[in-house]
Amino acid sequence: MFEPSIRQLSSALSEEERRLIFHGAKFVRYEPGEVIIEADTTAGALFHIREGAVKIERVHADGRMLIAGFLFEGDFVGLCIADQYPFSARALDATALCRFDRRTVQEAGRRFPGLERRMLATASNEFRQCQDHLDVIMGGSVESKLGRFLLMIGERTGVSDACGRVVSLPMRREEIADYLGHSLESTSRAFSRLREAGTIKTPHRSSVVIVDEFKLAQIAGRHGAT
C-alpha cells in the first residue's frame, strides 16, 4: 500500500559505492528523549537506524512545532537535499545508530554520477515522510486515519504471527494524535472503537496486533465504511 521501504538503499548501490560510503561510519547510541538532530543546523551527518525508533519534528512556517513522522530500524535519518536539516530528530526509545559523514557521501556522489539521485530517490525521507503523512491524514474520520497510520507502520515494522500482524508503537498516544492532527482523547477513542470492532488488539500500551487486516483496510478507506 505505501511506498517501498527506505531500507532498500543498500541494494540500490553497487559494491564499490557501498564501500565508499560506509567507510568511516561510527556507531552511536541515544537514550529515549535525546535529540539526535537539531533543526536548522548544518546537515553534516546521515544516520542509519540499527535499533530503536526515532521521531521527526518539523517547525512549520508559522512557528508551530509538529510531528512530521516516525522512523524505524533500517531507515535513514538526515539524508536531505538542503544544506541544513529542516527538522529535528529525537529518539523514542533506546536507539542505536550508524553515523555517516555527509562529506563522504557527497564525495561519492561526485565520483559516481547519478548516485546522489538514486540515493535521494530510494531513501529521501524528507519527501517520503511528507507523502506518507499526507496519505494518512487526508480525509475520513479519526478512525480511518488511525487505521491508515497503523497499516503504514505495520508495513514498515510489523511482524506477522498466528494471531495477526504485530506492530510495536514506541510513541505515546499524544504523539500519534499530533501526527494525525487530532486530540489525544479522540485518538484513544479511535483505538477503543477499533478494538471493540475486533480489528485490532492492544496487548500492551506500546504494541498493537492487527487481527483483521482486511477490515482495518476497509475502515482506513475513504469515509470509515463502504
Added chain:
Amino acid sequence: MFEPSIRQLSSALSEEERRLIFHGAKFVRYEPGEVIIEADTTAGALFHIREGAVKIERVHADGRMLIAGFLFEGDFVGLCIADQYPFSARALDATALCRFDRRTVQEAGRRFPGLERRMLATASNEFRQCQDHLDVIMGGSVESKLGRFLLMIGERTGVSDACGRVVSLPMRREEIADYLGHSLESTSRAFSRLREAGTIKTPHRSSVVIVDEFKLAQIAGRHGAT
C-alpha cells in the same frame, strides 16, 4: 512565511548551465481542463509555466485521487526525482508552457556536478508542494486553513495595489475544498466569514483581495483567534 519561490531556479544556475538546459525548449499551450502530465508515465519532460495555472493531482496509496497542489506562472512542473511522474497535472485555465527535454537536463547534471541537487533543492515541486500542503492543512479551523492557503497563494502570485494584495484564484471552490480536506460548503462559509470580518474582498469568483494581511495572518495562526 512559506519557502522561497520556486521561480528562483534560474538564478541558482550559471549562464552556461542555463544555456545548456534551456536549449531546445519548446513552447506548448493547453486549454482549461486539459491534461499536461499523466500520472505513472515516464517522466520525459519538464515544464516551465509562462502563463496560466496548473493543478496537481496525486493518486494516494489506497486509490483516492486527491489534489496535491497548485502551480502558477514561473513554477516548474515535472522536475521530479523518480523516473515516473507520481502525479497528474492539468491546466486550470488557458496555459502556456515551456517544455524541456528531461534528457537534456540530466546530461547537464552529469556535466556539472551538484547541478541536479541544486535544481532539486530550489525547484523540486514534488517535495515543496507536499510541505506547503501539510503546512496549510495541519491544525486549526477551516477559516485558519483557508487563511494559510490564501497567504501561501498570495505570496506566490499576489500583486499588491492600493487596496491590498490581489490574488487570482483560477481554481473552483470545490478544488480549494479538496486541497484543504473539507466540504466545499465549509470552504464557502469560511470565505464569507473572512469577508464579513473585513480581512478579504472577493470582487470576482476567481480573485481575492487580501485587505488586512495582518489580521488574516492572525486568523491563519493556530486556532482561529488570539
Added chain:
DNA sequence: CGTGTGGTTGAAACTGGTCAAATTCGGTGG
C-alpha cells in the same frame, strides 16, 4: 431572457474537541 454551472446560505445531524474524572500501567520501595 431562460438555462446551467458554480457559489452561497440555512437547518438538522453528527463528529470531534474540551474539561474533568476514573482507570490502568510501570516502576519503586517496603
Added chain:
DNA sequence: CCACCGAATTTGACCAGTTTCAACCACACG
C-alpha cells in the same frame, strides 16, 4: 511479593465546529 505513586491512557458529558442535504442566488452563455 505486594502496596503505592505518578504518568499515561481511557472514558464520560457537554459543547462547538463541520458535514450533509436542500434550497436559493448570480453570473456567463446561448
